[in-house]
Structure formats: C-alpha cells, structure tokens
Amino acid sequence: MIRPRTFKTLLILAAAVAAWELIVRLGLISAIILAAPSDIALAAAKDGFVFARALATTLFEIGTAILIAWTLGVGLGILLGSSHAWAAAAAPVLSSLFAIPLIIIYPLLMAWLGIGALSKIVFGVLSGFFPIALNTIDGVRAVEQRYIVFARSVGATPLQTHARIIFPLALPAIVSGLRVGTGLVVIGVVVTEMLASLGGVGFLISYHRTLFDTGHVYFGMLLALLVAVGVNLALTRLDRRVGSWREQEEA
C-alpha cells in the first residue's frame, strides 16, 4: 500500500519529469544545454557499467579521504585543544589556511602525486581537514574546567580524561566539524576528478562534456549528487545520535 501523501509526492515528481521531457522535446531549451530525462536514462542504459566502475573509484577516493581527514582532524584537534598555548598558536594558522581556496595548490599535487587516485585523496583530505580540526579544537577548549578537576579528583589518567570525559563532551562540536569537513571532502574529490584524472564520476562528467554528450553529463551529475546526499544523510544520523543528550541537557 502506498500512503496518500507518498502517492501525491510521486505524482508531482512524475509531472515535473514529464514537463522537463516536454520542454526539451518541444525545443524550448536546446538538448545540449538541458538533457531530457530520456537522454539521461539512455546514457545510463548505454554506459551504465562504465559509470558503475567510475562510481566505485570515486567512492573509494572519498571513503579513504574521509577516513584520513577524520582521523587527522579529530586527533590533531584534540591534541592541540588540550593545551591552551598550542590551541592559541594553532587556531589562527589553521583558520588562515582554511580561508585559502585550496584548489590553487592542486596543480602542485598533480605534479607531485600524479593524476591518479592518490592526488584526489590527498586533496580531499586537505579540503576536509581544516574545519574538522578547528571545530575539534573549539569543542575541546569549551570543556569546562570543573570536568577536568573532577577527572583529577577521581584519579583519571590523562588518556582516560581525554577518551572518557573530554572527547564525549566535545563530540557535538566535533560532529558539526565533521559535517562541514566531510561535505568538503566530497566536493574536493569530485572537482579534482573533473580537472585532470584517469577515472571517477568527475572524470566522466568532464569527458562527456567535451563531447557534448549532455545525457551522460547529467547522469554523472546525478551520481555525484547521490553520493553527496548519501554522505549527508549518514552525517545527519550521526549528528542526531550525538546531539540528543546535549539538547536535553540545555533544555
């Protein structure tokens, strides 16, 4: 059974796709600029396998970059945040680096690391690292002194204090850093694939654009969009799990 609301949503969606198809078919907008839904479906049918392999490449690059960016960002953030002096020294440097449009160093990365997956991963890590580290530092710095005094009074070791008191207290701030940073990792990987690469969804988008295969371009965009939505959905769930006690605490 489909609920009435879901049914209505599907109906609206179907109508939008039909209108879209019609606009292109009637020649109101050139098919080179706007691919009709049928063109996109055709592209998927014709080169679905190529796109699937490209998607696997992209997902691998994004997954690896996320893993490294999270580890480095959170790890370094906790280390720097634990010391007042280090945090004060590092935060302005990290903020300035974050403000630089990182894409300007991509030619260097290509020269050093080639145009394969490695340069995408490194660029993805660089894109995501700064907001994650900065938010982690802020989160750790915001932990109230009374918790540290409590930790000492119950004889917690420095490791226990960090892992079991500071980290959970800083977690909401860390997760908001992860949200921003992970989004930037996805963008970083796809964009560098489009600039110069051997594979991946970004590469296919760029490649088909030069051939005016608009249907293929749109299908690639659709895949990139799905990846971004998927990542965002996972982060929202994480955010909700972590955020629940914090919101209740503040209420």
Next chain:
Amino acid sequence: MPIIEVTSLAKDFRTGGAVVHALADVSFLVEEGRFVTLVGPSGCGKSTLLQILAGLISATRGEVRIAGEPIRAPMPDKIGMVFQDPTLLPWKTALANVEFPLDLRGIDRATRRKRCSELLKLVGLGEFADNYPHELSGGMRQRVAIARGLAPDPRLMLMDEPFAALDEQTRTRMGHDLLEIWEKTRKTVFFITHSLTEAIYLSETVLVMSARPGRILDTIPIEFPRPRELDLIGTERFGRIRNRIWHLIADTPK
C-alpha cells in the same frame, strides 16, 4: 591518628605582578569519623584550602597529611569529593555516573553495579538508577554526586559548598539527609559552607575562618545530641552559637 593534619599551611597566588595571600598559617586536625565544617566569609580561601587538602593544588608553605601521608596529588582511593556543581556526565545514567570512578579503576561490571545500586538507595535515588542527569532535579543530581563520591569507599569526603546552588528548602532537606548518610557510613566529612546555620546543624566541630588571608579564628565544638531534627535550628542555644560565630567573623579586623 587524625585523618587530616594541617600544619602552618599558607598559600600565595601570583596574579600579574601582585601576590595575593589566600591562606596564612592554617593549622588544625580532624579525627577519623568526624563531621567537621569550615565556615568563613566568601573569598576567604575556603575552597583554596579544600583544593589543597584534595591534592589538586599545592601549598606555598606548610604541610598537609591525609591518613598520615603527605599529600602531593589526588588520592582517589582515600578521598571522595563533592563539588558545588554536581559535574555529572550528561550522557550517562545516574547509576553509570556513580559507577564511573570504579569503572576507571577497571572494577568488573557486576561488582560495581551491585555496590553502586546500594549507594543510590542510600542517597534515596533507588528508583532513578536509569534516569539521565537532565531528567533529575538539582537536589537529585547532587545526591548522585554524593553517591559517586562514596563509590570508591573513601575514608574522607571533601564537600565544597555542595548545597549552595540549591533552594533553601531543598538545601535544608539535603543537609538532614546527609547527616543520615553520615550516621550510616561514618566516613569522615570535611564540609565547606558560608551558611552558619548549615555548619552548626550538620557538624560536630565548626572551624571558623577569617577573611583573606584565611586563618582559623576558632574551633567550636557543637554538642547537640544525634540524631538531630530540624527544630534544633530554632532553639535558643543554636542561636547563641550562631551569634558567637557571627561575631567572631564580623569583629575580626581585616
């Protein structure tokens, strides 16, 4: 042997170029099993003294021995602490908060669960083991903090104005219940407050501290029989003791 021995203790703080004398020549003894309260005006160095007793900060001069041992660092097995703010971990239930100090020591789940459930019952929160701090009232949170302080079975409980943030009715009730807990456990309690009523009602001995730099002005034995009831606070004798302490603090030239 006294559980707390404080000898010629002094503490100076350096703030910028100036030196602030927080404590000057403080000496006293506390025998094991007693309930001793330190009263004094705000900012007299009470909390500084407590932090030194807890091994959280070091003294400038003088010596503190806890159970015969000079204190240089916190002694989590000997000293349980309760702060003005309960400082519970918000993502843990009441029971898990009480268990936390034992969890840090690697005590197995079953043992600590059994012990900590009993402690929650002792503080009157047997029904609230699975509630999170945000679901508890201010007084209940402080009860959890007291149970947590008792969890490692320390010999000494240091309490730093634990009821100061509570409303008066809750505060009076908490004091009353704390006495019951103390009578059951007979742990030494060293309690800090700026409320003279609270100090006299709770303790066997009241140490009166001067304004900064903090010194002990007098040690006043409180000889009301136990168990004490709240009506005691309205009696003439109680009032006389309160006046005496009040004058001690007020009449001391700064």
